Amino acid sequence: MDQEKNIQSDLASHVARLLREAFGKGPQSVYVSIRRPFIVFYLRGLLSPTEKVLFEQDQVFFIQQTRDLLMKSLIPEVRAYISLLAGMQIREFYYDWGLHNHSGVFVGIESYEDDPGLFNQEMYFGKEELHLEIASISQHVQKLPEEIYSCMLNERTLLVIRNGILISIEKELIRLGYDEKLKLAKRNLEKGHLHNNNHFHRILNTKVIDVFADWDFELDKSVFVFMLNPTQ
Template sequence: MSEVKEVQSAIAGYIGKVLRESFGKGPISVHTTWAPPYFCVHIRDFLVPMEQILIQKNEGGKVEELREMLMSVLYADIKSELEAVTGREILDIYTNWNLDQRSGVIFGTVDAPAESGVVEKWQEELNRVVKRAGENKEGLSAFVNTKPLNHRVVLIERTNVLTPVERQLLEEGHAEEIEAAKTKLVKSIIEETDLLARMPREVIDPFIIWDVDKDINYLIFVCSSKEPETK
C-alpha cells in the first residue's frame, strides 16, 4: 500500500508541475488514483485568467480546444514520466474537463492485468441500468463494466458503443461530431436513469471520455470523501 501511495504522490506532483509550467498557473489540488489497468488524476480549481475571460464571453469551446491542443503535445512526456515512476507501460491517455467546476481528469490505461474482485450488488445494478438505457437511447447492446478504482472514483467502461452508421461516419472523418452527439446522449442517460443517486457515495464530478477509434466510452465519477449517511 505504501508503494501505491508513493506512486500516486509522485504522479500528482509531476502533473501539478507540468500544468503549472505549461499553462502559467497550476491547479490547487491534484489527486491521483493508481489502480492498474487504469489510472485517474483528478484536477481541481484549474482555470487561468485568459480562460476565465473566454468563458465569460461564452467561448468555453475555445478553452477546451486550446487545452486539447496543448495536452496533445504533453502526452508523450507525461507517458514517459509515468512509465518511469510506475515501471508499467502506459497504453492510452485521455483528458476531459468540467469548466463549470474548474476541474478535469487525466485518465489512462496501463499494460497490467485487471485485479479480480467481488462484484457488489450496486455494480451489477449500474451495469443493468446503463446497458438497458443504451439499448433504448442508442439502439445498441454495449458491454458495460462498473468498477470502483478506489473509494472515491467509480469507472463505468462501455465497449461496442458505435452503431454501423456511426462507424461509417467515423471512417469518413467525423469523429468529433460523433463524440459531441453521443456525449449529449450519455448525459441524458445519466440524468434519466438517476445514475448519480445510484452511486455508493455522492458524486461531485462526473466525466465522459470517448475513444471512438477503439469503440470505447469511459464514464468517470469522482465521489465525495465523506462516508454516506446510513439510512
C-alpha cells in the first residue's frame, strides 16, 4: 500500500511539473487513482492568467484548441512517466477540461488481455440506473452505444466507457479531416447534457463535483469520468 501511494505521489509530482512547464502555471493539486488497466489523474486549480482573461471573455473554444496543441507534446511524456513509475503500458489516452471549475482529467488505459466487460460483473450503488441514464443521453445526442461498461476506481472516481457511438455522418466528417472540430462540438453538446443532468446525484447517492468526457474516434469509443464527493 505504501509503495502504491509513493507511485501515485511521484506520478502526481511529475505531471504537475510537466503542466507547469507547458502552461506557465501548474495545477494546485493532482490526484492519481490506479486500478489496472485504468489510471486517472484529476487536476485541480489549473487556469493560467492568460486563460483566465480569455475565459472571462467567453473564448472557451480558443482555450481548448490551445490546450489540445499542448497535449500533443505532453501525452508521450505522461505515457513515459506512467510506464517508468507504474509499469503500465498505456494503449489509450484521454483527457478533458472543466474550465468552469479550473479542473481537468487524464485517463490512461493499458493493454489488457481480459475482457473489460468483466467490470460489468462488479456492482456499486446505482450502477444499472446510471447505465440507463448514459444510454438515454447518448441516444438523445447521437445513438445508443453498442456497449457501456463502468468501473468505480475508488469512492471518488467513477469511469464509464462507451463503445460503438459514432453515427454515419460523424464517421464521414472524420474521414474528411474534421475530427478536431467534431470533438470540440461533441464536447460542447454532450458535456452540456452531462452537466445539466440533475439525476446523477440521486442515482449515485452522492454529490458529483465534476464530469469529464473524451473520445477516440479511431476506436469508436468514449470515456466519461465522474468525480464524486462521498461525504455529501
